[in-house]
Every structure is written in structure tokens, then in C-alpha cells.
Amino acid sequence: MTRVVATGTFDLLHPGHLYYLEESRRLGDELFVIVARDANVKHKPRPIIPEDQRLLMVRALKPVDHALLGDLHDMFLPIAEIKPEIITLGFNQHFDEGSLRQRLRDRGLDAEVVRIPGYPGSLASSSNIVGHILKTREPSPPAGPTGEGE
Template sequence: MKRVVATGTFDILHPGHIYYLEESKKLGDELWVIVAREKNVVHKPRPIVSEEQRLKMIRSLRCVDHAVLGDQTDMYKPIREIDPAVITIGFNQKWSEEKLTREMRERGISAEVVRIAEYSGMPFTSSTKIIEEAVRRRSQ
């Protein structure tokens, strides 16, 4: 069984998220998704949607076999427990594939890191852009 892990915040679920997860699933037999904890989202604005609700939404997707919340203190803990063959990162996630691979190897994790390309098939494929457009429309 080849396990794939995808990670993300998944605030305001949109077609870009679906594409990322569907493409991730194609790389193995079983897709695990680690949903970021609210306190760990420091590289962008805090999520609007609670972590429990984001987890529930991700679990409802057909392509997702398992979804869990990330660990509050050690982001590598769930990855070690899942023991994936592949870890995917989204096109806009700030990780360097080389740095992530090196950090995982230092922790005994041998998964391959694959960056999933950007989805451009629809206009609203960014939570930030959805929020900006909603604010613009509501303020007219």
C-alpha cells in the first residue's frame, strides 16, 4: 500500500484545493491529509474556518482516505505515524522541496517530496482571492 500525505490549511475550500488533493491521490493507493492547526498557521492570516470544520470538509472529499489535524508542537509527528512513501506540497506552499527532504531525512522519514502544479481551470482558486472578491462585492 503506497501512502501519500498532503498537507495544508484548507481555509475556504475551493477548486485549487480539490485539484491538489486529486493530483496527490494519483501518486499512490491511499491519501492522507494533514490539516493545519490554527495555532500553527503563522505564514499567512489565520484561518477564518475552524480547524474542526476544515477537517470535516476535507474528510468529506471522495479522493481523501484519511484526514487528521496536525500536531500542535511537532509537525513531523503525524508524518512519522502515517509513514508515507510520498509527501505532496502545493504550488504556493513556502517549502523548498530540498529543505523539506533534508529535514525529514534528519528525522528518519524517507518519503519522496513532490510539488503539485497550480490549477488554473477556474477563477477562484485561492482563499485570499475569494475573500477579497466577497469583500469587494459586499461593499458595492
């Protein structure tokens, strides 16, 4: 049985996330997803959705067999417990594959690292979705004395 691990923040779930997880699942028999802890997300803006809710959403996705929160102090601890044959990275994850492979080997973990290509579409990233909302949703004018916008 081939175990695959996919990791990510999974904030504001969108088709790009689903594509990443479907492609990851195709590589093996069992997909484990490690959802980043709020405190560990430092390479981009803090998640909008709290970690427990992001975990709940990821667990509900069809390609996912198991989902768990990452470790607060050691990102390799859950990977060591799962012992996957394959670890997938999303197209925009900040890991260098060679460096990650070496860090895994240093920990005695022998997993193949595979980068999944991006999903086509402008709204296939959380930051693009937030930008689109900010551009297309005008704030409502304050209510006047009659309760309507002035």
C-alpha cells in the same frame, strides 16, 4: 500500497484544494491529509473556518482516505506515524523542497517530496476568494426609521 500525505490549511474550500488532493491521490493508493492547526498557521492570516470544521470538510472529500489535524508542536510527528512514500506540496505552500527533504531524512523519514502545480483560475485560492468578496459585496446601508436603507 503507496501512501501519500498532503498537507494544508484548507480554509474556504475551493476548486484549487480539490485539484491538489485529486492530483495527490493519483500518486498513490491511499491519501492521508494533515490539516493545519489554527495555532500553527503563522505564514498567512488566521483561518476563517475553525480547525475542527476544516477537518470535517476535508474528510468529506472523495479523494481523501484519511484526514487528521497536525500536531501542535511537531509537524513531523504525524508523518512519522503515517510513514508515507510521498509527500505532496501545493504550488503556493511555503516549503522549500530540498530543505524539507533534508529535515525528513534527519528524522529518519524517506519520503519523496512532490510539488503539485496550481489549478488555473482566479478563485483557486482562499485569499483571492476573500478579496473577491470584499470587492463585489457592498455592505448594506444601515436601516432607516422605516426599516429600509436610506
